[in-house]
Amino acid sequence: MPEGTIRKALSGYYYVLDDGGGEAVQCRARGIFKKRGESPLVGDRVVFVRTENGEGTVNEILPRHTELIRPPVANADLAVLVFSVTHPELNLLLIDKFLVHIEHAGLDALLVWTKTDRIPSGPEGDETRDNMERARSLYASIGYEVLLTSARLGQGVAQLQTRLAEHIAVFAGQSGVGKSSLLNALVPGLTLQTNEISEKIGRGKHTTRHVELVPLPGGGIVADTPGFSQLDFGELGIADIGSCFREFRELSSGCKFRGCTHIHEPHCAVRQAVEQGEAAQSRYDHYKEFMIEWKEKARRY
Ligand SMILES: Nc1nc2c(ncn2[C@@H]2O[C@H](COP(=O)(O)OP(=O)(O)OP(=O)(O)O)[C@@H](O)[C@H]2O)c(=O)[nH]1
Ligand SMILES: [Mg+2]
Ligand SMILES: [Zn+2]
Structure with a gap:
């Protein structure tokens, strides 16, 4: 039976990339998973069978190396916490909450701060710049790597690509911080949907709706994920x-x-x-x- 990796999960279907190559196969999961209370995740290595109509069935989930509950991704080895330095501004409480989740799941963490181009260059940008620098040295002193980026200007994008090569990474962060924009900047020609944040509430509009693996041209794979801010x-x-x-x-x-x-x-x-x-x-x-x-x-x- 062929083996492959779940690239995307949507409306009860799992899109499996066959190790042998070719287009992703649209699969249903065997009923037994539901009975056992298991569900396949994006990133899962699976055994599947092809059925007559070009679709398939996921028969078995191979043992996971890691498992993140939110965003739901299996087998990632690096969590990239994406936070914007402004619009919305850095939220240290949320950073720490996400870090707890990631440490617990046993993934390595990389902190990526986006939208540096939105900081006004004059004195009115001083407070944001100070906050950013203070937070950067705080997390660096604990041992977390921090990367400053701008998807708009391409700042830090090459370094990020270098850091992501050889990894299966998952982007995590609030809605509207620029996860999909950053991936678009990493992959020439990629056009993941992005959306202005709501000026009224200062938050994103939950543009990305599903988890999806994106291979990077310089090596590595990234899971783009829907934004979230609740962790229990x-x-x-x-x-x-x-x-x-x-x-x-x-x-x-x-x-x-x-x-x-x-x-x-x-x-x-x-x-x-x-x-x-x-x-x-x-x-x-x-x-x-x-x-x-x-x-x-x-x-x-
Ligand atoms: N100025 C500037 N704007 C950015 C940057 N990155 C993202 N944005 C803007 O921020 C908004 C939200 O970006 P998205 O990429 O959709 O954010 P997301 O994190 O994917 O959001 P969800 O899919 O809802 O989780 C869009 O209007 C982007 O154009 C950046 O580096 N600089
Ligand atoms: Mg998105
Ligand atoms: Zn103590």
């Missing part, structure tokens, strides 16, 4: 939020108590580092916020 730790099954903050994970060996939650325990190395300015206050504040959110969810079940 309960739903994602993330209990150990502290270990998903890289710098806290490292510091926690210095906490007096094993399993320290870094909230109320004495002799906590994480709290001490925050107090001494060695770990970022914003990261700690978000951590506490996520813990509260998570506890409230847990109480409700």
